[in-house]
Amino acid sequence: MMLRFSVFPSLKVLDTIVEPYNATLSLHQLVKNADECMVLDNEALYDICFRTLKLSTPSYKPLINFSYQDINHLLVYLWGIFF
Numbered sequence: 001m002m003l004r005f006s007v008f009p010s011l012k013v014l015d016t017i018v019e020p021y022n023a024t025l026s027l028h029q030l031v032k033n034a035d036e037c038m039v040l041d042n043e044a045l046y047d048i049c050f051r052t053l054k055l056s057t058p059s060y061k062p063l064i065n066f067s068y069q070d071i072n073h074l075l076v077y078l079w080g081i082f083f
Helices: 019-033 042-051 060-082
Strands: 003-008 036-041
Touching (some): 003 042, 003 060, 036 042, 036 060
Parallel strands (some): 003 036
């Protein structure tokens, strides 16, 4: 079983103008090659940092930490179900 995690781009946290275009092109490969795909919304992660942590301009570190925690909690849950 192939499980993939993807972070979809947001206009609030945008490094390059082609990020939405790249996400659209990569979506086909995700559907074609992955058994399961868990999508993390970058804008939702940004809002959590902005509202909960009261960061005026969140950097990548808190966004990456929230992504890591989400993935870790899901994998621990799946590990408990299957093993």
